[in-house]
Amino acid sequence: MMDARATQAPSALHIGDIARRSGRSVHTIRWYETQGLMPGVVRDRGRRRVYSDYHIGWLDLMERLRLTGMSIRQLREYTALVKQGSASLPKRRALLAAHQLRVHAMIAKWTEALTLVDAKVEFYDEWMAGGRRPTVSPQQRARDKRSMPKA
């Protein structure tokens, strides 16, 4: 019977352990807490922060959300919902689903942006091969590619 969070101790980690295992600095972890991004952190007699394995997983989630462009402000909102308990499940679900959509949209935007870079590389290849500036501009190539994909 090893209950994970509430009070017990499946593992009692200090900030240095968490830093090492999450690949962050202790500074950063304390800063995350001041920003409201660390739920369920308790203190021991000496006022030291005590963490559990839960926080390793939590920081992994935070990292993935940050990586995919979620701001600290939004992470704070999400963390606040988590702190409210299961009553906030629909809101948490909605927040993450909205983020998924944003990330997919961003990937689409990036892919679109790459068409011009692709065209530019092609343009440079032709220029170098032919010895003079090609007549078809990269912008025109990019437009062509978008209007007839894979042609």
Add this chain to the structure above:
Amino acid sequence: MMDARATQAPSALHIGDIARRSGRSVHTIRWYETQGLMPGVVRDRGRRRVYSDYHIGWLDLMERLRLTGMSIRQLREYTALVKQGSASLPKRRALLAAHQLRVHAMIAKWTEALTLVDAKVEFYDEWMAGGRRPTVSPQQRARDKRSMPKA
């Protein structure tokens, strides 16, 4: 004879025109220039910057490169190469190709990061449907998904 820029005149645009047509502020365009990101800008008698249609396309490229995560520093390097003329074509080609690779790698990383978010949404759905916390953690689900995609 309305000569625009010391040599020829396909179009003579002032900073306000460029700002309007590129969707940026005049401040930003001047700042881009101080950062070395605006090649071939000349001045008229009254010291005003004069642009051509070329710069509209240029700013479009800058925007796409920025959007896909290229830093101002790297844009500056690229711009410096463009200013050097055709001798720098191989270097420009290499710089853009390297950027393409980075963007593709980033998209892969993002897609990977999304697996946990997907799993989390699924986890919340089950939790809400079942009324209690599911036993399989989001982290475990994400691992499962990665080890056997589309199963």
Add this chain to the structure above:
DNA sequence: GCTTGACCTAGAGTATGCTCTAGCTTGTTC
């Protein structure tokens, strides 16, 4: 009981990428 290392708080400093202000000049229009 003293040293050492890890931890504490508060707050300053840094990097990036803009964004705007102040004060002045120039070009155009009436």
Add this chain to the structure above:
DNA sequence: GAACAAGCTAGAGCATACTCTAGGTCAAGC
């Protein structure tokens, strides 16, 4: 030739996200 829009330079200010410093406390080993 006066008014006014648009441009100019230099530099300050701002948002985001850390990152680190200073000065002190606490716990464990010797």
